[in-house]
Amino acid sequence: MILEKKHLLLAEDDELLASLLNYRLEKGGYKVHLAYDGREVKEFLKEHTPDIIVSDIMMPYFSGIEIVDHVRNELNLQIPVIIISSAGNEENVLNAFEMGANDFISKPVSPSELLVRVGRELAKM
Amino acid sequence: MCQITKSISTLKLEDLLTKLSDLEATLHEFSYESLTAAEAQELKDTLERFRTLLQDRMKQESQEDSEKEFKSVFNMEEETNKSETDSEISTAHGELAEHSSFGSTRFTAYLKESELSNRQLSYINAILAAAEIDTRITNDPITPLPAKEVQKNEDDSRQENLKTKAMSSTNKKASKTGHSSKLGNSVPSKLDLNPILEDCLGKKDLLKELINLFKRNALEFIGQLKIHLENHDFEAVRFASHKIKSGLRMMNTRELLVIAEQIELESRKKQDIKHLKFLFNCFVTEYPEVERAIDKAFEELN
Incomplete structure (x- = not known):
């Protein structure tokens, strides 16, 4: 039996972090789709529905909070959303939770920790 | 007194x-x-x-x-x-x-x-x-x-200042995030790339790629900040400095991280463009040394 890979949308405008996370998530068995700003996220979501979204908060065009709002209130999707936030950005994290984010992870992001959190959120589905 | x-x-x-x-x-x-x-x-x-x-x-x-x-x-x-x-x-x-x-x-x-x-x-x-x-x-x-002595005084003073601030700010972070081993000392010539190599699962090719990305990002950041500072665009300065922090932290470049943090902090206040330019100059001065330290650390990896 061949298990189909879970599709993960990674929204992160920092190429360095995105590259590292992309590598680790793919190694972890996910099919990763990269978006480098909020606009690319919205474009992707027009045609695809990933199994999970991992999004940075501070991004050009649309923030992570706006992405959560878009996913929950405009697309009415209940897929898990994990927010990446900078330390000391608690207010934004709270806003993201209010909008319907499922979890958050603080920078500096540990790829191993992210893998665990992603797995945990998908297991809940 | x-x-x-x-x-x-x-x-x-x-x-x-x-x-x-x-x-x-x-x-x-x-x-x-x-x-x-x-x-x-x-x-x-x-x-x-x-x-x-x-x-x-x-x-x-x-x-x-x-x-x-x-x-x-x-x-x-x-x-x-x-x-x-x-x-x-x-x-x-x-x-x-x-x-x-x-x-x-x-x-x-x-x-x-x-x-x-x-x-x-x-x-x-x-x-x-x-x-x-x-x-x-x-x-x-x-x-x-003499010019050399003036430069030395400035360098010593700046280094001391940054070291103190680095210790202070990174220690706070360390207690918050538990990443104490990665932060806290400030020696640009000695960088430890092992933590990121571990994140790369020991894959040196990937680390090399990340280092190249880091260098490109840092140079882009310098170029962007120069323009934003000329335009007195505090918001753009804040955004750019916030963004560069992630890579600086990843590469364990404490000196540049402290400077970027201060640039972000100062740009929030939207007041002192001269101070921001001073911090920017610190970053520009410090960067080549950090780049060399990264290259050296990469060469020394087992």
Whole structure:
């Protein structure tokens, strides 16, 4: 039996972090789709529905909070959303939770920790 | 500081006040490229405190009485508090050196020519030492330091400043995030790429790719910031400096991280473009050294 890979949308405008996370998530068995700003996220979501979204908060065009709002209130999707936030950005994290984010992870992001959190959120589905 | 003021007060207070005014006048020309806004404020505050002390003294007593009282107080303190006084000289020396508060060669020359006791002279020597450092900020045309020495003083001062701030800010972070092993010391020539190599699952090719990305991002950041600062676009400066932090943290480049954090913090205030430019210059100066350290650390990986 061949298990189909879970599709993960990674929204992160920092190429360095995105590259590292992309590598680790793919190694972890996910099919990763990269978006480098909020606009690319919205474009992707027009045609695809990933199994999970991992999004940075501070991004050009649309923030992570706006992405959560878009996913929950405009697309009415209940897929898990994990927010990446900078330390000391608690207010934004709270806003993201209010909008319907499922979890958050603080920078500096540990790829191993992210893998665990992603797995945990998908297991809940 | 108080001891120094007392020792100086054996001179004519009116003259001291005049000299102090001269000194303050020369300091109007200090450069923000050499001082941060906070340091400049401290400098002003120190001078203001000195002036207030002198004025208070003048109000209280006549010149003769003032001298007598000072000597009696001074002698009393000398007997009962000798070790404390010595420690205060050292502290005062440190404070003066740190704040670079007394920078007029005319002022120090005037003090030197006055009749002073040995102990009073030791105070003046502290002032002279600080004044020597201060020539870099007052642009004193009489006794400029050699260019190399000025540069060295600036570098040492900046490095110390950044080290202190790095220790302070990174320690706070360490306690918050538990990443104490990654942060806390500030030696640009020694970078540890092992944590990120572990994140790359030991894949050197990937690490090399990330290093190249880091270099490109850093150069882009420098270019962007230069433009944003020219345009006084504080929001863009804040966004760019926030973004670069992630990569700096990942590469374990503490010095640049501290500078980027300060740039982000300052740009939030949207006030001091000169200070931001100073921080930016620090980043630009520091970056090549960090880049070399990264390359070296990569070569040294097993």
